[in-house]
Amino acid sequence: MAINRLETLKSLVAQNPQDSFLRYGLAMEYRNTGDLEAAIGEFQTLIAANPDYVAAYFHGGQTLERAERLDEARTLYQSGIEASQRTGDGHARSELEAALSMLG
Numbered sequence: 001m002a003i004n005r006l007e008t009l010k011s012l013v014a015q016n017p018q019d020s021f022l023r024y025g026l027a028m029e030y031r032n033t034g035d036l037e038a039a040i041g042e043f044q045t046l047i048a049a050n051p052d053y054v055a056a057y058f059h060g061g062q063t064l065e066r067a068e069r070l071d072e073a074r075t076l077y078q079s080g081i082e083a084s085q086r087t088g089d090g091h092a093r094s095e096l097e098a099a100l101s102m103l104g
Helices: 001-016 022-033 036-049 055-065 071-088 090-103
Strands: none
Touching: 001 022, 022 036, 022 055, 036 055, 055 071, 055 090, 071 090
């Protein structure tokens, strides 16, 4: 079932590459199937196209942590905090700050 979901999301993103929600879903599905590098690539593409999509910073940072790329995760969390300030998303900001502080 997961493969079908992944293939469906890949097809939808190919048809609508600027759709942030679809790209976020694809990144999350890659992460859920264990393809961390593909997930990281999708999060990076999403953030480059839509720097105010705050959830991508948190989940992208978590994915970088899983890939043991801790310095990159710190940088992404810091960028996410800035994005959450721009968008006024206090809840996301607190989650990003907590994730950053856990990395030390």
